[in-house]
Amino acid sequence: MAWQEPTESEMDGAGEYEGLFWEPWKEDSEIEIPNPVQGVVEESKIGKHNKLFLKIRDSDDRLWITNQHAVLHRQIKALNIEDGEEVHLEYLGEEPTEGGLSPKKNYRLRVWRE
Numbered sequence: 001m002a003w004q005e006p007t008e009s010e011m012d013g014a015g016e017y018e019g020l021f022w023e024p025w026k027e028d029s030e031i032e033i034p035n036p037v038q039g040v041v042e043e044s045k046i047g048k049h050n051k052l053f054l055k056i057r058d059s060d061d062r063l064w065i066t067n068q069h070a071v072l073h074r075q076i077k078a079l080n081i082e083d084g085e086e087v088h089l090e091y092l093g094e095e096p097t098e099g100g101l102s103p104k105k106n107y108r109l110r111v112w113r114e
Contacts, residue, residue, distance in 0.1 A: 019055055019063035024091040025105065036108075037089035038066050044081050047070040051075040056087060067105075086112040 007075045024035035038060035047053050051068035054076060058064060066072060066089065081087060094103035 019065045022056070022064040022066050022089075025094070031055070034058070035063075036088055038088045039064070039086065041083055041085050041087055043082055043083055044076060052081075054081065054087065054089070056089065069105050069107070071104060072107045072109065073105060079109065079111050081109075083110055 013036060018081040020033075022031065022033060022037055023081055024033045026033070037056055037058060041054050041058050042063065043055040044052060045055075047068045051069045051070065051073040053068050053072070054066045055065070056064045070079055072089075088108075090108045092106040096103055
């Protein structure tokens with residue numbers, strides 16, 4: 001048995017994503033991140049942290065990838081968001097927590113249904 005490391009060629013393309021991460025709380029972002037973001041859900045899926053996230057295509061044809069925060073996960077699940085639905089997602093800011101935990105990020109997620 002021996003330790004193994006990936007070669008440069010094995011890492012090419014690993015960790016790359018089609019789309020932009022929707023993180024409106026980041027003030028030092030190199031790109032302008034819309035808040036709110038509105039568009040059509042291309043994909044709703046469970047990520048590596050076992051939380052739901054969305055890939056949203058906006059009217060400028062940009063693909064935004066949301067995070068896997070618990071508050072957003074619960075909203076996606078409660079609304080039963082499906083691929084192809086139009087959504088409106090707004091970041092509302094942080095709420096302090098007790099016990100030294102990271103602040104809770106709050107969102108408002110809405111889906112357009114007839």
